[in-house]
Amino acid sequence: MDVAAPALILRRRPEAGRLARLFDNKTFLICACLTPAIGLLVVFLAYPLGLGVWLAFTDTQIGGGGEYVGIENFVSLAHDPVFLKTVFQTIFYTAVATAGKFALGLWLALLLNHALPFSSIIRAIILLPWIVPTVLSAIAFWWIYDPQFSIISYVLVDRLHLLAHNIDFLGTPWHARFSLIAANIWRGIPFVAISLLAGLQTISPSLYEAAMLDGASPWQRFRFVTAPMLMPILAVVLTFSVLFTFSDFQLVYAITRGGPFDTTQLMATLAFQRGIPGGQLGEGAAIAVAMIPFLVASTLFSYFALSRRKWQQGEANE
Amino acid sequence: MSEAVAASDGPTILSSESRIRRVVTIYVPLACFLLVLLFPFYWMTITAFKPNEELLDYHQSNPFWIAHPTLANIKKLLFETDYPRWLLTTMTVAICATIISIFASVLAAYAIQRLRFRGSNYVGLAIYLAYLVPPTILFLPLAELVFQFGLYDSPLALILTYPTFLIPFCTWLLIGYFKSIPYELEECALIDGASRLQILRRITLPLAVPGLISAGIFAFTLSWNEFIYALAFISSEEKKTVPVAILTELVQGDVYQWGSLMAGSLLGSLPVAIFYSFFVEYYVSSMTGAVKE
Incomplete structure (x- = not known):
């Protein structure tokens, strides 16, 4: 009996067939495993990226071919006041919204880092704005910013009597810009706060104890313990936040569609407007390509921030 | 409850003053954050169940609450x-x-x-x-x-x-x-x-x-x-x-x-x-x- 058992195992192996043995070949297995992911990414990401750069140098229109026109698209964009205004608006939007998100998100993370009752429920609630489809919450903001029936205006004018007239949130350029930035900050706070909270929780309490024994004030504890320990995560979250704020599309498209008079247009919405409804695929692609230098700059920043902490895959991790 | 929470925060002396400070520096800002983060959802929900005339008139009833809740909006959405x-x-x-x-x-x-x-x-x-x-x-x-x-x-x-x-x-x-x-x-x-x-x-x-x-x-x-x-x-x-x-x-x-x-x-x-x-x-x-x- 005890002789039969190993024999059984030995006999079962060839039964698994040639295919199974092929899958035991490591090289074949690696290729087979990587094919679906790499294939999809090459066809629908790398190739379109190259195609986009090519389109930017052509005068392609939707549904029709185009010809190579050199840097003509970029030259005409450089003389286009709407595009130049859009670049400024995009940088302004990204800078102010990111600063707001980080100031408020860090504050929220520090608040959550205290021992709180119901902390898991509070955390779940805080993530809600991040979970819900952006366009749908943007529509809610659109209604909150309604010129006539805005609830904010109602509270300020009719309840608190602080203002004489309703605020025209989306009617004037600066009001519209700041309304959009506020909505973007609202949506971005949860991600920043929860990520930074994760970073805060990795800081060892003994560091704070040591600082307290040395007589450090709360501000000094924050400045000399929390801030340096949080820097690596802060850099990563900051890069992601800048990247996705800079390429934001949904909020602006849903709330103002770039109006009034293109004063809230971002580069992404302008690329869409020129490219799809406008049909000028080449020009839209040129606007999208113009975003790449900014995105590369923040990606490099992310790479170096990450590599400083040793990249996730690295053998010498920890 | 709050004493237990405060005690876990560190070797602070429990006095009514520190408890007040804790409320002001932690709970009040946190409540404001939660209020602002949740308000758009609350407003979305309230609006979805409001009849049209209530929606466009803030003086007859309190806009923060629904006087006459209705399913008309949802019915219209689902069937029309x-x-x-x-x-x-x-x-x-x-x-x-x-x-x-x-x-x-x-x-x-x-x-x-x-x-x-x-x-x-x-x-x-x-x-x-x-x-x-x-x-x-x-x-x-x-x-x-x-x-x-x-x-x-x-x-x-x-x-x-x-x-x-x-x-x-x-x-x-x-x-x-x-x-x-x-x-x-x-x-x-x-x-x-x-x-x-x-x-x-x-x-x-x-x-x-x-x-x-x-x-x-x-x-x-x-x-x-x-x-x-x-x-x-x-x-x-x-x-x-x-x-x-x-x-x-x-x-x-x-x-x-x-x-x-x-x-x-x-x-x-x-x-x-x-x-x-x-x-x-x-x-x-x-x-x-x-x-x-």
């Missing part, structure tokens, strides 16, 4: 528009894209983390970099590509393009999970004569279930929320996804039907919110985990 069909399309697209992405990501993450070949680090890095390419610079060439493939105005265009932003994220998340599974388990199985595929199916995958769940939730919510591809690649009304359809089909003319708009937004947010509430622990832990690593 294509809303159920939009929901169905969105659901189908999200589920298919999630399945494709998880399948591809599991294999890729397994190959990168467990099969360990020369250059696996660089493949991992390349996939990570793919995540940093925002859809807003891809949608124009993708529109051209979708057109060439004859997929324009077909849900298949969305099912095939969504994995471009789902795979990098899921692969990244799963690499982290696979790393936490002891390598010895696989070696034991190899010695026992299991094939690589058997190891993946019988040992690695069952142990990585929490990771698979988080990756699945992320993929589902991300594809449910996707907007720009669905806006650019789909043109006929009945094939639109919920976020796009609400914005392009329900907003017509100069008088906005705020009641049904809000009802549509509420119903469109509910599936992800419910889905999320079931798995919130996985979600939060994997989100923080992904950042930690």
Whole structure:
């Protein structure tokens, strides 16, 4: 009996067939495993990226071919006041919204880092704005910013009597810009706060104890313990936040569609407007390509921030 | 309760003064944050159940509450528009894209983390970099590509393009999970004569279930929320996804039907919110985990 058992195992192996043995070949297995992911990414990401750069140098229109026109698209964009205004608006939007998100998100993370009752429920609630489809919450903001029936205006004018007239949130350029930035900050706070909270929780309490024994004030504890320990995560979250704020599309498209008079247009919405409804695929692609230098700059920043902490895959991790 | 909480905060002397300070510096700001973060949802819900005349008149009744709740907005949405069909399309697209992405990501993450070949680090890095390419610079060439493939105005265009932003994220998340599974388990199985595929199916995958769940939730919510591809690649009304359809089909003319708009937004947010509430622990832990690593 005890002789039969190993024999059984030995006999079962060839039964698994040639295919199974092929899958035991490591090289074949690696290729087979990587094919679906790499294939999809090459066809629908790398190739379109190259195609986009090519389109930017052509005068392609939707549904029709185009010809190579050199840097003509970029030259005409450089003389286009709407595009130049859009670049400024995009940088302004990204800078102010990111600063707001980080100031408020860090504050929220520090608040959550205290021992709180119901902390898991509070955390779940805080993530809600991040979970819900952006366009749908943007529509809610659109209604909150309604010129006539805005609830904010109602509270300020009719309840608190602080203002004489309703605020025209989306009617004037600066009001519209700041309304959009506020909505973007609202949506971005949860991600920043929860990520930074994760970073805060990795800081060892003994560091704070040591600082307290040395007589450090709360501000000094924050400045000399929390801030340096949080820097690596802060850099990563900051890069992601800048990247996705800079390429934001949904909020602006849903709330103002770039109006009034293109004063809230971002580069992404302008690329869409020129490219799809406008049909000028080449020009839209040129606007999208113009975003790449900014995105590369923040990606490099992310790479170096990450590599400083040793990249996730690295053998010498920890 | 508050004493116990304060005591755990450190060696502070418990006095009424420090308790007041704690309330002012922690609970009041926290309450303000929660209020601001939740208010748009509250306002969305309230508006969805308000009759039209109440919606446009703040002086007859308190606008923060509903005097005469009504289901008219929701009824109108469900029976007079294509809303159920939009929901169905969105659901189908999200589920298919999630399945494709998880399948591809599991294999890729397994190959990168467990099969360990020369250059696996660089493949991992390349996939990570793919995540940093925002859809807003891809949608124009993708529109051209979708057109060439004859997929324009077909849900298949969305099912095939969504994995471009789902795979990098899921692969990244799963690499982290696979790393936490002891390598010895696989070696034991190899010695026992299991094939690589058997190891993946019988040992690695069952142990990585929490990771698979988080990756699945992320993929589902991300594809449910996707907007720009669905806006650019789909043109006929009945094939639109919920976020796009609400914005392009329900907003017509100069008088906005705020009641049904809000009802549509509420119903469109509910599936992800419910889905999320079931798995919130996985979600939060994997989100923080992904950042930690």
